[in-house]
Amino acid sequence: MRILAACAAFLLLALPGQAEELKVMIGRDLPQVVVQTPDGPVTIMREQDSANEVTGEWARTSRDCPPFCIQPMTPAEGVTTIGELELLEMLQDPEALVIDSRTRDWYLRGTIPGGRPIPYTEILDRLGDLGCEADFDGWDCSAAKRVALFCNGLWCGQSPTAIRSMVGAGYPPERIFYYRGGMQSWRMLGLTVMTPGG
Template sequence: MPLSRLVLALALLVLAALPVRADELRVNITRERPTVTVTTAAGPVTIRREQDPDARLSGDWARVARDCPPFCIQPMVPAPGVTTIGELELLDLLEGGTAVVIDSRTRDWFTGGTIPGAVNIPYDEIGDRLGELGCEPDFEGWDCTAAREVALFCNGPWCGQSPSAIRVMIAAGYPAERIRYYRGGMQVWRLLGLTVIRP
């Protein structure tokens, strides 16, 4: 690469890393909502949309065909009583800070990038970790009368990890009406160009 192109590429990277004022954004979340700031363990993170009109999905996020099983299209409602939500509702939950947003994917996926403010409770560990969500152990398993509001997600409409976790939670006594399912998951979150962090 010629030196002038290298300098230009480095300059563009530096500019991309600079903070952008909300009133300077070209691509907002909604007409009235340019950004959302959420509290994370590492401090506040501002979620915004990708501003590069030439940005494209790549790698696993651009794949449209996966073997089914196990990567089958998931239902809109993974269990009776559970509410399925979209990105705006998930942003409300993150911004409000009252619900626990759970990335139910395995740790390798979580560390590769997640939604700001999400905590990782892998789908295959959720049954043993309900105490982190307000449930108390009892003689029959769990008493979830004080369970917190939660929202679970995984890799997208073809990912069965969060639906599996939701069914385990309900079977253990977690109230379905306190569970939200973000079906779009990381694939749709990335498709919309929303902020992803590496924990």
């Protein structure tokens, strides 16, 4: 009996999302979030090791500018910049899309669970996936979906470039949200990263 109880206690501690209480939570009343991905549901939570540190590429503070210059808070007039909590809400909203606008090589290194890969270089060709309809003058985006775009971080220009292209093509800026912190901020907070195909 003791062995069964010990095994059950171990499983509760070992399985993410199964423990009674997480020590490192997303918010005071938000221990974790479950989002749907093409591979099934994924639980987003923060790393539970309080000694964890960001290493490698994500620990770098300085990159050559250009091209890696600090991005403005708002990439285009009318676009709303958001943080992690707002992004998590959008990830759970079946009517919204979260877009990983990075190139495929970056996407394959790890992404935010539930983020849909649409590289910034393809965004104008994929507006139909976002609720726009092609017309004789370009795009009719009157039924455009709410979208949030992210890339690598405060120094990454891929999302801002995509956002400016979308607005230029007629996408309503009030339906676009910019997660400026991107993968670097997401990783710095110890939030779950998904490796596509992994």
